[in-house]
Amino acid sequence: MAHAWGPLHTWQWYFPKLCLGDPEDNYYVDTVTTNKVSVRIMLPPTLMAGATLRVYGPGTTNAGSPDHTWTVTARNQTFTFNPTTVGRYVVRFTSSGHDNLTPYQLIATYY
Numbered sequence: 001m002a003h004a005w006g007p008l009h010t011w012q013w014y015f016p017k018l019c020l021g022d023p024e025d026n027y028y029v030d031t032v033t034t035n036k037v038s039v040r041i042m043l044p045p046t047l048m049a050g051a052t053l054r055v056y057g058p059g060t061t062n063a064g065s066p067d068h069t070w071t072v073t074a075r076n077q078t079f080t081f082n083p084t085t086v087g088r089y090v091v092r093f094t095s096s097g098h099d100n101l102t103p104y105q106l107i108a109t110y111y
Contacts, residue, residue, distance in 0.1 A: 004028040004090045008108040015103040018047055024094040027106070031083045035111045039091055040078040042105040048072070050096030053079055058087030066092070 006028035008014065016025055029037060043051060051072035056064065067089075068081045083089060091108070 006030075008091070008106075010108060010110050012107065014106045016106065017100065017103045018093070018095055018098055019100045020098045022098070024092055027091045027093075027108075029089045029091065029108055029110060031086050031089060031110060033086065033111060034083045036080050036082050037089065037108065037110040038078055038080045040076075040105075040107045040109075041072060041093065042076045043072065043095075044099055044102040044104060045075070046099040046102065047095045047097045047104055048075065050094070052094045054092045054094070055081055056090040056092065057083070058085060058089070060090070 004026035007030045008027050018025055039053065041053060053070045053072060054066040055068040057067040070079045
C-alpha cells in the first residue's frame with residue numbers, strides 16, 4: 001500500500017490537494033474501539049470525475065480488496081463504516097481529475 005499520512009485526528013479538518021500526476025491520497029485512522037467512523041469529503045468540481053473513497057482494514061495490503069468502497073456522487077458527502085476490529089484503517093481517495101490549485105476538504109470523526 002502506498003504511504004498513508006496520519007493519523008487523522010477526530011474532528012480536525014484537512015485541506016489537501018490532488019495534483020496532476022498524483023492519482024490518490026492515503027490517510028489512516030487508528031481506532032481503539034469498534035465504534036463507527038465517519039469520513040466527510042468536500043470536493044471542488046475538478047475532482048468529481050471518477051471520485052472514489054475506499055477503506056482498508058488492519059492487515060490489508062494494496063493487493064487486497066478494500067473493506068468498503070464508495071463512489072463519491074456529491075461534492076459534500078459523508079461515508080460511515082463500523083470497524084470490525086481495533087487497529088489501523090487506511091482511507092484512500094482517488095479521482096480521475098486533478099487540481100493543482102484548489103484543495104479538497106476532509107474530516108474524520110470517531111470515538
